[in-house]
Amino acid sequence: MIKTPHDLQTYRKDLKGALRNQFLGKTLDTFATAYPTSRANAFAGIDFDTLACEIAKGKDESIPKLESLLEEFTAHAREAGAVVHFARTAFEANSIIASIAGENGVKKIVKGKSMTAEETFLNAHLEREGYEVTETDLGEWIIQLRGEGPSHMVLPAIHLSRKDVADLFTKVTGEPRDPDDINGMVKVARRELRRKFIEADMGISGANFAIASSGTIGLVTNEGNGRLVTTMPRVHVALVGVDKLVPNLRSALRILTALPRNATGQVISTYVTWITGATECKTADNGRKQMHIVFLDNGRLALSKDPLFSQALRCIRCGACANVCPIYKLVGGHNYGHVYIGAIGLVMTYFYHGRENARAIVKNCLNCQSCRKVCPAGIDLPGLIKEVHGTILKVEGKKPIRNVLLQKVLPNRRLFHSLLRQARIAQKPVADGGFIRHLPMLFSGNHGFRRLPAIARVPLRDMWDRINPRVDNPKYRVALFGGCLVDFVYPEQAAALLRIARKRAVQFEYPLGQTCCGLPAQMMGEKQTARAVAVQNLSALDPADFDYIVTLCASCGSHLKENYSRLLKGEGALAVKVAQLEAKVIDFSSFATRVLGVAPEEFQRAGQKVAYHAPCHLCRGMGVSREPRELLDTAGLQYVRSGDEEVCCGFGGSFSIDFPEISAELLRRKLDNAEATGAGVLVTDCPGCVLQLRGGMERRGGRMQVKHIAEVVAEQRKS
Amino acid sequence: MEQPQSLVLMKQRAEAVQTVVSEVRNMREAFDYCVELAKKEGLQSIAAPGLGKNASALGTICKKNGLNFLTKNLREHIGRIGTGFTVANWGIAETATLVIDSGSEDLRIATMLGEIHVAALPRSRIVADAAALEEELTRMMKTTPSYLSFISGASRTADIERVLTIGVHGPQQLHMLIMEEELL
Ligand code: SF4
Ligand code: SF4
Numbered sequence: 001m002i003k004t005p006h007d008l009q010t011y012r013k014d015l016k017g018a019l020r021n022q023f024l025g026k027t028l029d030t031f032a033t034a035y036p037t038s039r040a041n042a043f044a045g046i047d048f049d050t051l052a053c054e055i056a057k058g059k060d061e062s063i064p065k066l067e068s069l070l071e072e073f074t075a076h077a078r079e080a081g082a083v084v085h086f087a088r089t090a091f092e093a094n095s096i097i098a099s100i101a102g103e104n105g106v107k108k109i110v111k112g113k114s115m116t117a118e119e120t121f122l123n124a125h126l127e128r129e130g131y132e133v134t135e136t137d138l139g140e141w142i143i144q145l146r147g148e149g150p151s152h153m154v155l156p157a158i159h160l161s162r163k164d165v166a167d168l169f170t171k172v173t174g175e176p177r178d179p180d181d182i183n184g185m186v187k188v189a190r191r192e193l194r195r196k197f198i199e200a201d202m203g204i205s206g207a208n209f210a211i212a213s214s215g216t217i218g219l220v221t222n223e224g225n226g227r228l229v230t231t232m233p234r235v236h237v238a239l240v241g242v243d244k245l246v247p248n249l250r251s252a253l254r255i256l257t258a259l260p261r262n263a264t265g266q267v268i269s270t271y272v273t274w275i276t277g278a279t280e281c282k283t284a285d286n287g288r289k290q291m292h293i294v295f296l297d298n299g300r301l302a303l304s305k306d307p308l309f310s311q312a313l314r315c316i317r318c319g320a321c322a323n324v325c326p327i328y329k330l331v332g333g334h335n336y337g338h339v340y341i342g343a344i345g346l347v348m349t350y351f352y353h354g355r356e357n358a359r360a361i362v363k364n365c366l367n368c369q370s371c372r373k374v375c376p377a378g379i380d381l382p383g384l385i386k387e388v389h390g391t392i393l394k395v396e397g398k399k400p401i402r403n404v405l406l407q408k409v410l411p412n413r414r415l416f417h418s419l420l421r422q423a424r425i426a427q428k429p430v431a432d433g434g435f436i437r438h439l440p441m442l443f444s445g446n447h448g449f450r451r452l453p454a455i456a457r458v459p460l461r462d463m464w465d466r467i468n469p470r471v472d473n474p475k476y477r478v479a480l481f482g483g484c485l486v487d488f489v490y491p492e493q494a495a496a497l498l499r500i501a502r503k504r505a506v507q508f509e510y511p512l513g514q515t516c517c518g519l520p521a522q523m524m525g526e527k528q529t530a531r532a533v534a535v536q537n538l539s540a541l542d543p544a545d546f547d548y549i550v551t552l553c554a555s556c557g558s559h560l561k562e563n564y565s566r567l568l569k570g571e572g573a574l575a576v577k578v579a580q581l582e583a584k585v586i587d588f589s590s591f592a593t594r595v596l597g598v599a600p601e602e603f604q605r606a607g608q609k610v611a612y613h614a615p616c617h618l619c620r621g622m623g624v625s626r627e628p629r630e631l632l633d634t635a636g637l638q639y640v641r642s643g644d645e646e647v648c649c650g651f652g653g654s655f656s657i658d659f660p661e662i663s664a665e666l667l668r669r670k671l672d673n674a675e676a677t678g679a680g681v682l683v684t685d686c687p688g689c690v691l692q693l694r695g696g697m698e699r700r701g702g703r704m705q706v707k708h709i710a711e712v713v714a715e716q717r718k719s
Numbered sequence: 720m721e722q723p724q725s726l727v728l729m730k731q732r733a734e735a736v737q738t739v740v741s742e743v744r745n746m747r748e749a750f751d752y753c754v755e756l757a758k759k760e761g762l763q764s765i766a767a768p769g770l771g772k773n774a775s776a777l778g779t780i781c782k783k784n785g786l787n788f789l790t791k792n793l794r795e796h797i798g799r800i801g802t803g804f805t806v807a808n809w810g811i812a813e814t815a816t817l818v819i820d821s822g823s824e825d826l827r828i829a830t831m832l833g834e835i836h837v838a839a840l841p842r843s844r845i846v847a848d849a850a851a852l853e854e855e856l857t858r859m860m861k862t863t864p865s866y867l868s869f870i871s872g873a874s875r876t877a878d879i880e881r882v883l884t885i886g887v888h889g890p891q892q893l894h895m896l897i898m899e900e901e902l903l
Contacts, residue, residue: 156878215863267813270873276861282794
């Protein structure tokens, strides 16, 4: 039975347990390392982003028409001799299938892999009604024998070691099994399951596609059990989510181009089977199979009508959003979803399996954007996760204290800033070497794994006029969007930017009405607050006044560029302003290389070796990855690549307060990788990452320095 | 003769999924290949449903070589099927896929429950990608009932520690015989 914790305390306990599981950690790590390469090879010669756009577009065209596609499918399938059923709920689907079994005098059932059947807990239902049900996909069979749910949508038993499987098979067959003889164990399954195929009266499959124009279902498998389940028994039932309906073969083939490549790095799965109607079956009464297709709604049609959440139905169940998720990699699927696993699991659990099951897990997202980048259907997974999180907070009305504070303080800039100033005074007695343990308001909790920085003596806004000279006849005007961390914690990063731009006839401005970008509010599920500060920032920074709006913070930058338009959608002139703002927002590295056009002559040569951490919100959020590396090179620094350079550092704003153990583990791996390069400095271009990385480096007593890229580049300038 | 691009791609992609590719001139050579392979692997029988008028030729060779030749009611022979022999309708180079009309139950059993699957594929029937077959496949799907199979390699799993293992439910080997001549 699947048990998903309903509260954060229990969930954290489970997570700690998972972090201690060394086999899991190692195996998922190897997988996460191997996956990007095999995926890239499989996609060689195909433009992934274009394909993802096409899939999304195709799905978006069919989702509003699911009901008419269903009608079309039904007509064709019936003509070909199939019986089509429609189940509004999981229970209805299970009951329909049980009665088909009953009417046909079925005793034994073989099943192909179907996430939809997992969703409805079909096996449990059928077993209660007295049927013998055997899963035939090897991974599914293994977890069925263990009484577990899948830990991955494509690789259901990835959490188990060869020894676990050997022990299990020893029990099942009564003969000892050698864990290192994997081939031998696979042959046990071949032998045992072949018998089941032959004896079964009914086969149950899922479907990857339901093609409306011909009434065809498409099944994608590697083992071939799909073909046997649909061939050997005299009755075949396919349980299909209505979201699997596609208009025609072309749409199905387009999805098929992406599915195996993205799932397992194969150009195609071994067996793709297209079945239309009641095909030949010599043990059936009239020589033709009893073919039933049960379409499942279970909330899908409601989803299909929502302007935001309908995109979740684009999912083609490739499992890639788990493969690339840094949290999945640490804790595995049993701790990262309910039935559906990974980013899409965090979203779907709420809709298919309820708020209680979603409540704790939906908080466990770093907003690192990795899942979104890899999704072949272009689903904004992190965005949907936050929406669900916010909705749960709202309907439960039990907000954590920091949400209540944030809601009160953040929309009032003066109050917020004066609290930050007071925090500096309050921290004084415990400040040591620039680091303190607590930083009220911005952060809370006691985090042994990293030291937190002190609030700056003089915030950027107070020193701005002093460090920012007026320029006669400037070529262009640039606004700096500071964000809380640059303004109140790391003003030196802004000073570095000004030094680099000196003598270039650029007039910088720091509009004082600007405040927190609002991302922390969005991350905590506080959309209203996020909206309120977005409006404030938009009035402080009128895009018409500037040629560029530079950020030193990738998180602020990507939030301004992407989320503001969503927060202010449909708000007339403001929405237009947002679009204008988006066009002018630029990250520091792109600004330095492309706008300022810094050149090697300006910098000292033979600089030191540096490693780089690519902030999630820069490399994925803003799609910037070449410029920072180029800039390091221009500045005469020797950039050395480190392992997992684009994997999240574990900061994730308030994430690290809720899940300190995960944050700490991601940080540890990040620092290990950086140290392994032998470089003296770890460079990044987001003050949030600086906070996390520097705090961690200090805590472990590492010898590497951690710096914002603006700082190292400024230091390299010839005097 | 220079090989057309799709043939080169087909061979290369087939290798990547452990499909054994050979070129033969005609059906006769394909039969010989199939029989030699069965003998080499110590198999007792060849199942070849749906061969039509070519069946008797294969039957004769089997007999000469002491192999059982099965053409129908294959359910009764499950467990005793050595090699399943089929002729593919199409080949898709990009994914090394055999497209096989599998409406016949016997054909499905021959291709799934034999130890080895040998498929002959006329060279003229190789296309670059699945999209090139869209119309043709749609037509086949609409000739109902229809059971159409894409087969790309031997049955495989990676469900135990992600170790690739061949031959979980279906055949342990897939041989693709690219045939110069059209079917007669
Ligand atoms: S945003 Fe990152 S942490 Fe969140 S689900 Fe996606 S990959 Fe996982
Ligand atoms: S959400 Fe996207 S990445 Fe995740 S399983 Fe679905 S299609 Fe794949």
